[in-house]
Amino acid sequence: MQRRTLGRRRFVALAGLGTVAALSASGCTSSDPTAPQAVPSNASLLDAFLARRGGPIGTNGQTAIAFRCDHHLNKFVSNVLPLHRKYSIPVTVATLSRMAAVERGPNGSDTVTFAQLQQHALENGFEIGNHSATHRDADSEPRLREEIADARRSLAQSLPKLPIELFIPPGVGGTNYMGFNGGATLSAFSESPAGRLIMEQHALSTGTIRGFWSMTGEPLANLGRGHISFESLDAISRGRGYVQLARRQRQGACFMYHPSGLNAAELVALEGFFEWCASERDAGRLEILTVGGLLTARIDSAVRHDLLAAPGVGGPAWDGWNVPAEQWTLLQEDGRDVARSRTPTAVLSRDCPLGRHAGSPRQLRVFLRTLRGCRVRLQVFDAGSPEGLNVTKDVVLRGSPGFVPVEQYLTLPLTGTETLRVSITATTGGGDIDVRQPELLAA
Numbered sequence: 496m497q498r499r500t501l502g503r504r505r506f507v508a509l510a511g512l513g514t515v516a517a518l519s520a521s522g523c524t525s526s527d528p529t530a531p532q533a534v535p536s537n538a539s540l541l542d543a544f545l546a547r548r549g550g551p552i553g554t555n556g557q558t559a560i561a562f563r564c565d566h567h568l569n570k571f572v573s574n575v576l577p578l579h580r581k582y583s584i585p586v587t588v589a590t591l592s593r594m595a596a597v598e599r600g601p602n603g604s605d606t607v608t609f610a611q612l613q614q615h616a617l618e619n620g621f622e623i624g625n626h627s628a629t630h631r632d633a634d635s636e637p638r639l640r641e642e643i644a645d646a647r648r649s650l651a652q653s654l655p656k657l658p659i660e661l662f663i664p665p666g667v668g669g670t671n672y673m674g675f676n677g678g679a680t681l682s683a684f685s686e687s688p689a690g691r692l693i694m695e696q697h698a699l700s701t702g703t704i705r706g707f708w709s710m711t712g713e714p715l716a717n718l719g720r721g722h723i724s725f726e727s728l729d730a731i732s733r734g735r736g737y738v739q740l741a742r743r744q745r746q747g748a749c750f751m752y753h754p755s756g757l758n759a760a761e762l763v764a765l766e767g768f769f770e771w772c773a774s775e776r777d778a779g780r781l782e783i784l785t786v787g788g789l790l791t792a793r794i795d796s797a798v799r800h801d802l803l804a805a806p807g808v809g810g811p812a813w814d815g816w817n818v819p820a821e822q823w824t825l826l827q828e829d830g831r832d833v834a835r836s837r838t839p840t841a842v843l844s845r846d847c848p849l850g851r852h853a854g855s856p857r858q859l860r861v862f863l864r865t866l867r868g869c870r871v872r873l874q875v876f877d878a879g880s881p882e883g884l885n886v887t888k889d890v891v892l893r894g895s896p897g898f899v900p901v902e903q904y905l906t907l908p909l910t911g912t913e914t915l916r917v918s919i920t921a922t923t924g925g926g927d928i929d930v931r932q933p934e935l936l937a938a
Contacts, residue, residue: 536694536715544660544698544714544787547855548937549800551712551793552784558742559710559782560772561789562586563663563701563722563751566594566626568604568612570754578766579619582773583902585856585938587786588612589626589663592649597629602755609653616657618886620856620904620938622785624663625650625697632669639672639689644696656908658854661787662693662700678702678719699790707746712793722751728761734768738781747789777900785856788938802847802857802907802935803917816845828931836921836928843930844918846878854909858938861919862898862931863890870922875905875935878916884908889922898931904938 545551552559562579564571564586571588579586590612591597594604616623628646633639643662650659664677671677675689678700684690693700702719709716725731734750741748757765775781784792812832813825822841823834834843863871871890877883888903907915917935921928 537696537698540660540698541714543658543851545791546851547658547853548788548791549852549855550798551791551796552782552788552800552937553712553793553796553798554710554782555797555799556794557780557782558738558745558794559747559784559789559792560738560741561747561749561784561786563589563624563749563786565589565663565751565753566591566598566604566630567602567753567755568594568598568607569601570757572607572611572615574757574762575752575754575765576615576619578762578769579621581766582769583904584769584773584783585620585622585785585858585904587622587624587661587663588616589624589665590650591626591630592628592646592653597631613654613656616654617884617906617908620785620858620906622661622787622856622906623650623654623657623659624661624701624786625659626663627665630665630667632667633672633689634670635673636688639692642672643689643692647696656854656910657906658909660698662697663786664693664700664702676703679704681719684718699787701749701786707741707744707748708789708792710745710747710792710794712791712796714790717790720749722749725750725752725761725765726756728764731761731764731768735771738772738775745794747792747794749786749789773902777902784938788856800852800937802849802852802915803845803933816843818843831931834930836930840920840922841928842918842920843933844916845933847915847917847935848913849907849915852937853907853912856904856906856938858934858936859903859905859917860932860934860936861901863892863901864895864898864929864931865892865927866894866896867927868892868894869928871901871928872918872920872922873901873903874916874918874920875903876916876918877908877912878914879912883912884915892928898929 566589598604615621625647627642633642647659666677672689675683675687684694699714699718703721704719705721708720723737737748772783776783818834822838824837826833859875861873869892871892873888876885886905890901919930
């Protein structure tokens with residue numbers, strides 16, 4: 496890959512970065528994005544995007560997937576949000592800046608406020624993408640600016656605790672954004688007015704280039720990459736097959752749904768797919784990321800930023816944690832650091848400054864073990880003011896001789912929070928809980 500910097504704009508030659516596998520089962524055939532070409536990128540926005548995540552997200556040989564919800568937030572909140580919460584699965588929400596005005600009624604977005612959307616994102620690790628102002632065609636450069644640049648600015652104002660870094664092109668008719676055509680080729684991002692404006696205003700953009708996603712750790716290798724549509728029962732039933740095919744290709748996959756288009760049978764099928772994906776993740780065979788995370792995923796690396804990693808060599812042990820000696824016994828098992836509770840309501844806690852990682856979706860992963868069964872509370876909250884963020888997950892554990900992972904996704908607030916506190920509390924059965932490897936991973 497060759498780079499040259501000109502002012503604040505970076506140009507990246509993408510020839511030879513990754514391969515695109517065929518999605519034969521859905522008719523999503525592979526397509527070579529093009530021959531070598533220079534694609535403009537806003538260097539400062541892309542650098543900030545990567546810095547939030549601590550660099551590329553290594554998946555240690557496992558394929559990664561992401562889910563995308565395209566607007567229609569009334570039905571999202573009532574029908575699909577509960578499933579994302581139940582299985583701890585993040586999603587990137589393609590959002591219209593004028594959603595309440597242009598999407599009205601049961602299948603619209605007018606009953607969900609931006610404040611509510613922001614809270615859902617913070618508490619569940621969701622990401623927000625700019626999906627334009629009105630989802631309508633723009634046939635002039637002033638109209639393009641309204642739909643792309645003004646929409647991004649409006650979303651940033653309406654969602655101040657979340658970065659608006661991605662553009663997710665809407666499907667429009669007419670001129671198709673003056674020939675942009677949904678970002679169906681890489682050249683669209685450099686040769687069309689819409690593409691150039693998108694790359695000026697955002698770190699990255701999805702599009703409609705067919706195929707699986709590269710997992711090289713190079714975000715621009717996925718510029719314009721499209722999705723697998725979950726718009727029918729048949730498509731959702733093929734979800735496992737898509738994941739397995741992506742595994743064989745050592746690539747990633749993005750799944751998209753419109754909440755208002757999912758009927759009762761499709762919601763049942765979607766829940767079944769969520770359950771399977773969560774079980775694969777918990778078994779260490781799959782990573783579930785946001786779309787932004789999938790853009791940066793690197794399959795041949797195990798390096799992944801962890802906000803809870805102890806300083807120095809040794810990984811996430813108990814350095815920096817508040818581990819009261821009267822409540823916990825520290826020991827090692829199979830070379831891993833373990834804290835064993837000694838009293839009821841034993842508490843572990845650690846404060847984490849956010850710094851440049853503010854605004855990034857994160858995956859809290861804690862390995863727990865109990866022989867008799869117990870309840871455990873996981874909390875992540877603003878150490879200075881719990882009103883700023885307070886994510887709580889109560890877990891009921893059955894007795895088991897092995898450790899089990901517990902997952903909770905959240906998004907680190909972009910503004911208003913300097914330090915988070917992570918706490919793990921044995922609420923019942925305290926004296927019979929082992930804790931290993933708390934992680935707060937980039938997602």
